[in-house]
Amino acid sequence: MGLLDRVLRVVRASLMSVVSGAEDPERALEHMVATMQGDLIQLRQSVAQAIATQKRTERQHEQAKATAQEWYNRAQLAINKGDEATAREALTRRQPYLSSVQVMQAQLQQQQQIVQQMKANMRILEAKLAEARTKKDMFIARSRSAQASQRLHEMIGQVEGNMGAFSQIEEKITDLEAQAAAIAEVNALSTGDSLDQKFAALENSNVENELAAMKARLSGPDHPRLPRS
Numbered sequence: 001m002g003l004l005d006r007v008l009r010v011v012r013a014s015l016m017s018v019v020s021g022a023e024d025p026e027r028a029l030e031h032m033v034a035t036m037q038g039d040l041i042q043l044r045q046s047v048a049q050a051i052a053t054q055k056r057t058e059r060q061h062e063q064a065k066a067t068a069q070e071w072y073n074r075a076q077l078a079i080n081k082g083d084e085a086t087a088r089e090a091l092t093r094r095q096p097y098l099s100s101v102q103v104m105q106a107q108l109q110q111q112q113q114i115v116q117q118m119k120a121n122m123r124i125l126e127a128k129l130a131e132a133r134t135k136k137d138m139f140i141a142r143s144r145s146a147q148a149s150q151r152l153h154e155m156i157g158q159v160e161g162n163m164g165a166f167s168q169i170e171e172k173i174t175d176l177e178a179q180a181a182a183i184a185e186v187n188a189l190s191t192g193d194s195l196d197q198k199f200a201a202l203e204n205s206n207v208e209n210e211l212a213a214m215k216a217r218l219s220g221p222d223h224p225r226l227p228r229s
Contacts, residue, residue: 025143029136036129043125047118054111061104068097 071094078087 026140029139033129033132033136036125036132040122040125040129043118043122047115047122050111050115050118054108054115057104057107057111061101061108064097064100064104068094068101071097 071090075087075090075094078084078090
């Protein structure tokens with residue numbers, strides 16, 4: 001029927017939306033199931049209304065049959081009493097009820113077919129809704145797993161990028177350490193040169209002192225004077 005066809009079109013449209021990536025898969029699946037649930041509620045209400053109409057027609061049908069039988073019994077009673085005119089009147093009053101019974105009989109057959117078809121459609125929709133719920137849960141779980149995996153790969157990529165930055169920082173630190181070592185070595189060399197100069201000065205001082213002492217001894221009264229330099 002039309003409602004079930006519309007439900008199936010909505011399901012197909014929702015699935016195509018998920019496949020094409022036109023919207024978030026989880027939202028599309030939730031919307032699809034919610035739509036099917038709403039349509040199932042509407043279909044159940046329609047089935048309940050159809051059943052109520054069928055039962056009302058059945059009551060009217062039974063009432064018309066009972067009234068027609070009542071007029072038939074009256075006509076039979078009048079015949080037994082020899083009152084043919086009354087019997088004819090009773091049978092005449094009976095005819096509209098017989099017509100109503102025939103009309104309502106046809107209506108009941110049609111309504112029964114409609115109710116059976118609606119019940120069958122309702123069972124189909126219930127089965128499809130149960131299937132859709134199962135698939136929705138499965139697809140949502142897969143979607144969330146895929147999103148988590150994507151975020152994990154993105155984080156790994158960021159970490160790898162940070163490791164590259166760490167490598168650059170390490171290179172800079174290594175350069176700074178090398179520069180510091182070179183400066184320390186230069187300073188050590190400079191300090192060594194200064195010490196050598198100090199020792200050289202001390203050695204020269206000792207030589208001068210020794211020379212002065214030698215001159216003093218040689219210039220004493222017991223030694224001839226040295227020529228002045």
